[in-house]
Amino acid sequence: MTLPPTAILALHRVEKCYENGVQALSNFDLTVFGNEFLTLLGPSGCGKSTVLRLIAGLSEPTRGAVAWAGASQVDHRHEIGFVFQEPTLMPWANVADNVWLPLRLRGLSRREASRQIAESLSRVGLEAFAAAYPRELSGGMKMRVSIARALVMRPRLLLMDEPFGALDEITRFRLNDDLLRLKADLGCTVVFVTHSVFESVSLSDRVVVMSPRPGSVIAELKVDAPDRRGEDFRVSSRYGELCRAVSKVLSEAMADKEA
């Protein structure tokens, strides 16, 4: 399968049926380009998380293929950082040891990994909490640890599965801003899953709208907005227009599917 020049991976005519008979994806096509912030937007249960699992190699497509740019035999999993809906931290390990996990599984000792751990914690503003345990942290801080863990390997591709869904609005805005800053600093590609129209517009370069299950791509929108977005952008008329546009596409797509 040939990919466009700037693409890093593509899903081609992917279908995914689970063992219980649920068909999560049907005829799903998606190309992810390097250094973009791509958001998958759709209703709950439409297969957004399944797309991320397929990209990460945690699940295999029933039909179709996930193709990466470059040599096909290379294992790309070490280039991926994954942030789940829940922080999924090890409660028995402190913050630094949680962040160490990906490096530890790659054979790095705690001492060898210390610089990378400190750097990653510093990026998310948690350097003072390296010795704290997850139970001592708030929901937003736990999610920051989860992001620090995903970034510690300096991934080329960051997959984020509704990471801020359970957080309050203020914390969510703050983490949205931090995420954009981190993406700009690290220069990685982000595939972000959400069912929030507002969040998709706040963060993305491109929004891919998915249909209800079995999920397929029904629309794509480019978000023409500055890279550095923050509170000013969220209260601008441009933001309102973009949200209305995305919301309209989503509503039309849902109506078409139901019809």
Added chain:
Amino acid sequence: MERPLSTSSGRRFGKRDALRIALPFGLLAAAIAAWELYVRAAGVPAYILPAPSLIARTIVSDWPVLSASLLVTLRTTLLGLVLALVGGVMLAVLFSLSRLVEYSLYPFMVALQVTPVIAIAPLLLIYLPQDTAVLACAWIVAFFPILSNTMLGLQSVDRGLIDLFALYGASPSEGPAARLRSHLRVLWHLRRPAALPAFLAGLRIAVGLSLIGAVVAEMAAGSAGAGSGLAYRIIESQYRLNIPRLFAALILLAITGIVLFGAVAAITHVLLRRWHESALAPTR
């Protein structure tokens, strides 16, 4: 920056802890005082109900006999517990690695657990040397809580963390040796610490059951005229109507059980105090 919920690494000894210790001790002291007063006031003979002071004197005067019996029972209890611990944990790990082994053996483990040990003890005493039979009884009753709790703990792992291990710990080769290495890595780094709270809860149950198993087996053996554990002393004292010594042996058994339970509770607290809800301050 969001605020942390708490930065304390554990909790300090406070009023609540003092109350938790003072209340049972106060109640015990009041009950002993009432017992002593009743026996003295009503003139109850010692062969019916000895006074606490007489029981205390008996513990001191019969200490050479009682301490030797205590050591025998303690040795059986601890050895049974250690064997149950090793066997239970090893089998739970084996079950977690292979469903086939679990399906084959688990029903037999359940059968062994639900058959009352008092019914098995006479058979064991026929087929095994007496020391081994007593030890086997302690092992049988202590084994199952460790097995079932450790199994539960090993299986109660966050799916997201398993996915993370699959993602970050993925081996480029997919051969059987690589899969086994991957299983063992998940077992050591993820399932082992995740299973710790459930395992310790099982150990807390097992330590008491091991003592009960040892006592039951000693009683079965004792009636055949052999053995020198505390249970045997209880039966011997009953036959001789030496009720103060019977009470003394009983109290030593109770103290042994409490000390063993307390030791496991202390180990649990040390291992879990930083991270597990069960080791944190109660909220009610």
